[in-house]
Ligand SMILES: Nc1ncnc2c1ncn2[C@@H]1O[C@H](COP(=O)(O)OP(=O)(O)OP(=O)(O)O)[C@@H](O)[C@H]1O
């Protein structure tokens with residue numbers, strides 16, 4: 001019954017037999033069979049669009065398969081909708097949480113699972129149960145905290161609690177670490193191990209092979225809608241998994257030539273930003289990015305990186321006060337009273353951190369999205385939609401966007417392919433400065449390799465690139481210089497060869513660089529503009 | 536959630552909703568002891584059985600096309616314009632002021648001027664709620680509703696105190712000069728030798744409404760502005776990212792919407808009444824909401840939905856005339872159509888989607 005390599009003794013928690021699902025012409029899942037032994041953590045990897053989320057949505061009753069059978073504990077689970085999936089003991093933690101922001105944790109947990117018409121007894125019973133679950137699984141969240149005041153990591157724990165409260169034995173997590181800080185991710189893994197040790201079964205979808213190696217017992221690999229392998233994790237390696245996923249050898253690190261930095265393209269001095277609530281988010285940022293180099297900004301998310309990118313992109317949050325000076329290719333860049341269009345005209349490209357909310361209009365087709373922000377560039381009264389369509393098709397070809405269908409709405413592409421649409425648009429606009437926020441969040445390793453290579457090509461063609469990422473590996477691999485941001489300040493700059501993850505980690509945590517002046521690592525401090533006072 | 540194929544979404548869902556609405560209406564008619572088949576016959580022959588019936592159906596449809604387009608343009612920007620009624624009334628004021636201000640030599644000159652007046656007044660009436668929404672965050676639904684009441688009060692006051700000719704007992708403006716009388720479709724048909732729709736109010740405005748449909752289609756799907764309106768309506772943050780300024784889009788979309796609603800006045804005020812009457816819009820602004828909903832905010836759908844409501848209006852009037860079915864029941868039928876095609880359309884869509892998903 002069990003696949004080769006899985007412990008034949010453990011009874012399966014879940015068995016899928018011959019699952020198929022098509023969306024129009026796209027065969028998202030093709031005849032998939034999978035056995036997940038109880039009490040294990042089972043990783044699922046695969047390229048963007050391989051069909052992982054679709055398969056999990058079928059398991060959770062969100063989609064009906066065209067063919068196939070789902071067995072839970074050897075019995076046909078009869079999953080027709082999410083309710084029956086929950087009854088069968090399956091819980092799901094979505095990447096985009098489905099919580100009511102202004103409800104408390106308890107209220108969110110019992111939502112839809114209230115017993116009886118009166119709320120009060122449910123609430124007090126739930127609170128007690130939550131305390132127990134939280135203690136048992138290290139899920140410490142205050143049951144009475146309002147969800148919107150919680151950090152992303154804590155909100156995710158609420159989602160897990162929700163599933164456990166509904167007595168889930170099988171927990172599905174779809175790319176849970178994409179939104180977490182490294183520390184939060186570590187905590188999540190401790191929680192997942194705790195769940196496994198108490199006999200629960202966990203299915204984990206991730207693009208990070210490091211996570212697969214660290215925590216899973218078995219790993220399944222999907223490729224183009226099919227299940228190509230299931231292996232015990234300790235008998236495999238990241239290289240082997242990568243090859244199985246992509247069908248060819250993948251370079252797990254980027255090759256790049258030495259940068260040849262030219263003239264300064266972006267010069268920031270004394271950049272400050274106070275948000276509407278009066279909180280100072282940026283406290284005097286001085287930065288220079290030169291033509292032909294990548295400046296990586298490392299840091300735990302929420303330390304002002306988003307604000308920095310938004311200001312440079314031309315859309316600081318409403319009511320924010322921005323001061324300081326910015327110059328682009330020697331010309332003063334106005335910091336207020338401007339918009340994203342003016343920024344694009346000045347030659348700034350922007351790959352935003354949140355592609356779904358900002359980089360794409362999800363209801364628009366792919367081809368319409370390829371001109372987002374540049375829809376007026378043709379300067380004609382009517383848009384030449386046929387030309388845009390055919391250019392979009394060619395662009396999708398060059399960036400290997402799958403499926404290659406310009407008419408498909410952006411929301412129907414898998415996450416990584418959505419990102420490729422954005423990256424293609426921004427890189428091919430030939431910017432002199434490219435702002436890049438979390439370029440590979442939720443993107444598969446093949447596509448990461450591809451996007452990294454394109455960014456380096458752009459750099460070699462003479463563009464300046466400002467890269468913000470919470471992935472230290474990515475920062476180390478791509479950057480020619482690294483600046484570390486903490487609490488709205490640049491803590492210091494380092495050269496990637498002359499630093500270590502440990503040192504950067506210290507800077508990211510706000511430890512002041514002992515005795516090292518912050519200028520160290522700047523290629524040519526003398527050429528920098530003298531810092532101007534704050535206006 | 537399984538999604539419906541496009542054709543089912545566009546054709547099947549409205550047709551089934553409509554069939555349901557008619558079925559329930561039939562039950563209601565039965566319950567008051569009348570014959571629903573007979574009633575339907577009266578409605579169909581009354582509205583569609585003669586060129587006379589068609590003349591009225593098209594006249595009503597013209598109103599609904601303008602207001603339906605108005606609601607749709609705002610909806611593309613994610614704005615719910617409930618104020619088409621007030622904007623159409625103000626459009627009437629614009630038409631009246633233009634028509635009465637100059638001794639127009641010919642309708643061909645008066646019409647463009649009246650269109651500008653109608654659109655301008657409608658647009659201005661939409662401008663205030665738009666700017667309040669854009670700058671102050673006052674919700675457009677609330678403000679446009681309030682502006683409907685303000686428009687009614689304003690016109691009431693103007694018609695009683697300012698525009699009413701001396702000695703007239705009617706709260707209405709003076710009659711427009713005969714030279715501003717728009718050609719009726721009857722006259723236009725007669726010009727090419729066809730006898731069609733005598734004594735009906737359908738006039739050249741119907742053709743202008745169709746032209747407006749074409750222009751709105753171009754605007755929304757072919758111009759950069761339309762792109763911005765749709766992008767803003769779907770995702771405000773993506774619009775900001777793209778350099779689309781919310782204030783600008785809210786104001787422009789609402790003014791276009793108000794202008795379209797105002798334009799309706801060339802049909803009812805200039806084409807039919809020939810003077811400005813109290814309550815000239817007669818609820819067409821509200822029907823426009825249903826028309827836009829049913830027409831999926833697309834000009835083609837709007838024309839079809841407007842024709843349907845034109846049919847219901849004219850057929851309903853016939854029903855009241857020739858049967859013992861009370862007038863109120865006609866309103867009930869219209870309400871059922873609105874309810875089922877607009878508000879409850881998920882009730883039809885969900886089972887249908889399941890049906891398609893199960894295949
Ligand atoms: N609702 C839908 N309509 C049309 N196509 C869809 C829909 N949902 C998914 N697809 C397509 O099905 C395929 C599988 O998508 P899925 O989201 O399962 O991929 P994934 O493996 O989760 O990818 P990622 O790693 O990027 O999240 C993709 O080609 C996607 O475009």
Ligand SMILES: [Mg+2]
Pocket residue numbers: 052053054174414415
């Ligand atoms: Mg996915």
